[in-house]
Amino acid sequence: NGGRMAHGKVTITVDEYSSNPTQAFTHYNINQSRFQPPHVHMVDPIPYDTPKPAGHTRFVCVSDTHSRTDGIQMPYGDVLLHMGDFTELGLPSEVKKFNDWLGGLPYEFKVVIAGNHELTFDKDFMAELVKQDYYRFPSVSKLKPEDFDNVQSLLTNCVYLQDSDVTIKGFRIYGTPWSPWFNGWGFNLPRGQSLLDKWNLIPEGVDILMTHGPPLGFRDWVPKELQRVGCVELLNTVQKRVRPKLHAFGHIHEGYGIMTDGYTSFVNASTCTISYQPTNPPIVFDLPNPSSS
Ligand SMILES: Nc1nc2c(ncn2[C@@H]2O[C@H](COP(=O)(O)O)[C@@H](O)[C@H]2O)c(=O)[nH]1
Ligand SMILES: [Mn+2]
Numbered sequence: 293n294g295g296r297m298a299h300g301k302v303t304i305t306v307d308e309y310s311s312n313p314t315q316a317f318t319h320y321n322i323n324q325s326r327f328q329p330p331h332v333h334m335v336d337p338i339p340y341d342t343p344k345p346a347g348h349t350r351f352v353c354v355s356d357t358h359s360r361t362d363g364i365q366m367p368y369g370d371v372l373l374h375m376g377d378f379t380e381l382g383l384p385s386e387v388k389k390f391n392d393w394l395g396g397l398p399y400e401f402k403v404v405i406a407g408n409h410e411l412t413f414d415k416d417f418m419a420e421l422v423k424q425d426y427y428r429f430p431s432v433s434k435l436k437p438e439d440f441d442n443v444q445s446l447l448t449n450c451v452y453l454q455d456s457d458v459t460i461k462g463f464r465i466y467g468t469p470w471s472p473w474f475n476g477w478g479f480n481l482p483r484g485q486s487l488l489d490k491w492n493l494i495p496e497g498v499d500i501l502m503t504h505g506p507p508l509g510f511r512d513w514v515p516k517e518l519q520r521v522g523c524v525e526l527l528n529t530v531q532k533r534v535r536p537k538l539h540a541f542g543h544i545h546e547g548y549g550i551m552t553d554g555y556t557s558f559v560n561a562s563t564c565t566i567s568y569q570p571t572n573p574p575i576v577f578d579l580p581n582p583s584s585s
């Protein structure tokens with residue numbers, strides 16, 4: 293059911309319930325107690341004035357700011373993590389505004405990934421959009437290719453990750469923008485092998501995983517549809533192969549909050565609510581510094 297061992301290496305395979313995450317959740321909960329306490333439970337965010345323990349790094353997690361950063365109160369920390377949807381459409385003007393906001397923040401390091409709203413960051417998506425005469429996104433159609441060809445280079449005030457990693461203060465951080473297909477936005481891929489191919493690029497030994505969307509079962513509930521929408525293969529990759537200490541994401545605005553499975557902490561840092569109001573506070577998370585040995 294989604295994973296096997298060969299020569300000591302775990303290989304994740306497409307789960308039999310991949311295409312129906314709500315059913316997958318029920319099945320694995322009933323048959324394997326996979327989402328049950330005591331291991332799996334909600335976690336309260338730490339107050340901003342909590343002293344940072346010695347030998348720890350403080351991460352400040354935000355996501356889904358959707359060009360609405362004015363007025364967000366940013367807490368003290370060492371490293372900012374932004375899990376995508378920093379714009380509405382990926383327009384260069386939006387990216388510049390976001391980059392200016394980043395430039396004014398006091399963190400030593402800032403790490404950013406894209407989400408499905410950063411249309412111009414997804415080269416294949418833009419190529420398809422041009423072929424379809426841009427009929428779905430009229431304001432993107434006003435852009436000339438030379439306006440967005442190097443849109444990544446507008447992000448001068450952060451480390452931008454796209455299926456890539458960076459080591460900061462001894463933490464290996466991997467970031468990837470892909471999420472399950474939903475209404476044909478950027479970085480959308482079908483559930484199953486297509487997304488698993490992206491998750492298979494995540495190396496073992498990653499301490500912090502940044503994805504745009506949630507894994508199955510952790511802050512992935514969409515109340516208006518009574519559905520779980522997290523990716524089953526992402527959950528299996530996180531729990532059975534990569535085992536990061538922190539998995540940070542956003543995308544499902546209603547899922548804002550923290551959970552743990554007893555080993556990995558799952559942070560849905562969506563700043564915007566379901567009505568795109570940027571009122572969910574940034575989530576602060578302390579991790580012990582990796583030993584240098
Ligand atoms: N039923 C599903 N709803 C989804 C999915 N992905 C997103 N959503 C809903 O949209 C909002 C906002 O997402 P955004 O990417 O447009 O900012 C999210 O909070 C959900 O309510 C999905 O795969 N299935
Ligand atoms: Mn969003």
Ligand SMILES: [Mn+2]
Nearest residue numbers: 377407408543
């Ligand atoms: Mn999104």
